[in-house]
Amino acid sequence: MPSRASVLLALCLGVVAQVASTSAAAVAATEARCFPPDFLFGTATTAFQVEGAWNVSGREPSIWDDFFHHYHEDVGRMAAMGLSSFRFSISWSRVMRWDAQERRMLPNPQGVAFYHALLDDLQARGLQPIATLYHFDLPLTLQMQLEPKGWLNPGILTHFEDFAALAFREYGGKVKYWATFNEPLTFISGGYGSCDAAPGGMQPSSTNTYTVAHNVLLSHAKAVKLFRELKQGEEGLVTADARIGIVLNAEFGYPVDESNALDVAAAERKMQFDLGWFLTPLVTGDYPEIMRDRVGERLPRFSADEAALVKGSYDVLMLNHYYSRLVTSCESKRSEISCDELPLGHARDRGLDDTRAPNGARAPPASSPECSWLAGYPDGYLDTIMWMHAKDPSTDILLTENGWCGDQEVENLDQLWYFQAYVAQVYKAVVEEKIPIIGYTAWSFLDNNESGSYKPRFGLHYVNFTKQDAATELARIPRPAAKWFAHLSTTKCLDGWDIDIDTVQMDAEEAAAPRDTMRNPEAGGNDVGVPWSLTEVIILIAVGVAVLGAITCEAMRELRLSSQGSPEELQVLITIEE
Missing domain, CATH: 1.20.58 (Methane Monooxygenase Hydroxylase; Chain G, domain 1)
Incomplete structure (x- = not known):
């Protein structure tokens, strides 16, 4: 015993x-x-919001007018974070210039060279580029020289095809993922509906939003056709595994009263008028039936050839999402606005009050009044993804923007909460719902110009816009979310990081370190370390x-x-x- x-x-x-x-x-x-070892985690910027240097390398003004000066260091910072992708836009007015004699845009060699240098740097650092052709920055000359102006003119299709052809021929061998447009819903409803965004000077109209959307969809489809022709060509101008799509955006709509059939219908109407406006033609060749019913003859029609061109004009679905909304009809007693207050066209035709955040949503701090529109509601992310996925379950989804709007604070813990909560929803979509999502992109890598203001702060990296001696001395400081995102990118895991013991350093020395010093999640999974918190x-x-x-x-x-x-x-x- x-x-x-x-x-x-x-x-x-x-x-x-x-x-x-x-x-x-x-x-x-x-x-x-x-996440799977080949899942893409990246960040994004766009030309008109971060490049600056509007008068350098032959760039012409866009309708919006210092990544340009800092791109090498910033790409180094991305590599040091272990990012696998970087989404950026190609400035139309940088790579092309207006030729008054030929009355068209022609290549600008200096501007073309800038993006070659950027792409070469990304390739050297092991970062997958995701290139967007049009991110709100129409060259000013195309707005002024065409009549009707800009995107209201069907002639814009030819100009955009010239731009797409230049981009595909120059960069097709260096870019795997392409987007023709970013958020057509945003720039069309803002510029031609409420008329409070670029290009400016638009008068209220019941048709302008639909005319522009029609021209955008046809421009997109023609660009995709050209892309596929070049991809199949013998010249090898576009890599064999390259894929193309269009970046769509949506807030998810929840009924104000889930037991009220009219509110339920209003919430679905929001999804059809916002996301379905562009997604449904890509899948079926025509606009949503509810839009046909409510808009009538003011909604343009695709010819048989145009419908065939638009249908299936994507290889991958792309989605931007930031927040969700409660929805009721503007005619409802629960509405806080009248239908007459809504701008003519798209907004009035959908007839909704979607101004309220869902119960339990996390509001931005009072110190950020410019961010009052963005209230974090993570469940809405998964619901939006599932809505898109249901329209075409067989196609991969690339999440191209998601982020938090904050103030000038560097230690922004609301932003950290947002990214952790929203990426957890992506995990549910991938692992539990088995939705074929191939990547997630945080908006944005840097604080930038948001619709004409530097006050809303979306950057994983704080940028000092106020205390610099020159435009080329804009200091970058990583926020807590940047450090967590570095952990996520290198380990592909949500957990195992603690803000109190984080040792990620984003200084210049580490930014310059070779990428092979980072942990490689594709090497059999053996070196995917999960540090104890x-x-x-x-x-x-x-x-x-x-x-x-x-x-x-x-x-x-x-x-x-x-x-x-x-x-x-x-x-x-x-x-x-x-």
Whole structure:
């Protein structure tokens, strides 16, 4: 019969085994919330919001008018974070210039060279480029020289095709993922509906939004046709595995009253008028039926050839999403606005009050009034993804923008919460819902110009816009979300990071380090390290102490109940009591 001392020793060893088992379970649980090793984690910027240098390398003004000066260092910072992709836009007015004699845009060699240098740098750092052709910055000459102006003119299709041809021929061998347009809903509803964004000077109209959207969809489809022709050509101008799409955006709409059939219908109408406006023609060749019913003859029609051109004009679905809304009809008693207040055209035809955030949404800080429109509601991200996925379940989805609007604070913990909560929804979509999502893109890598203002701060990196001696001295400081995102990018795992013990350094020395010094998540998964967080360590210690205490008490009870005991056993009891 074993002595009680040996029993106690065995029990203590059992504590160690229990703690080890708990530790292994914690690691397993952490590893269970990991993305596939080839999942793309990246950030984004766009030409008109960060490049600056409007008068450098022959660039002409766009309708909006210092990444240009800092791109090499910034790409180094991306590599140091372990990012796998970088989304950017090609400035039309940088790579092409207006030729008054030919009355068309012609290539600008200096501007073309800038993007070659950027792409070469990305390739050297192991970053996958995601290139957008049009991100709100129509060359000013095309707005002024055409009549009707800009996107209202069907002649814009030829000009955009020239731009797309230049981009594909120049950069097709260096870019795998292409987007023709970014958020047509945004620049059309803002510029031609409410008329409070570029190009400016538009008068209220019941047709302008639909005319522009029609021209955008046809421009997109013609560009995709050209892309596929070049991809199949013998010249090898576009790589064989390159893919193209159009970046669409949507807020998810929830009914104000889920038990009210009219509110439920209003929420679905929002999705059809916003996301379906562009997605449905890509899938079916025509606009949503509800838009045909409500807009009537003011909604343009595709010819048979145009419908065939538009239908299927994508290789990958692309989605931007930031927040969600409660929805009711503007005719409802629950509406806080009247239908007459809505701008003519798209907004009035859909007839909605979607100004309220869902219950439980996280509002931005009061110090950021410019961000009042963005309230974080993570569940809406998954619901929006699922709505898009249902329209074409067989096609991959690339999440091209998602981010938090904050103030000038560097230690922005609201932003950290936002990214952690929203990426968790992406994990659910990929792992639990089995939706074929291939990547997630955070908006944005840097603080930038948001619709004419530097006050809204979206950047993973804070940029000092106020205390610089020159335009080329805009200091970058990583926010907590940047450090967490670096962990996410290198490990592909949501967990295992703690803000209190984070050691990620984004200084110039690390930014210049070769990419192969970063952990490689594709090497069989063996070097995907998941560092212990301080919280996890404390929990494990507490569990160990509790279990050990329980064993000690039980041992003392057994010894006291025993009528027999050797001197060694009594010594153990004395030692335990001490």
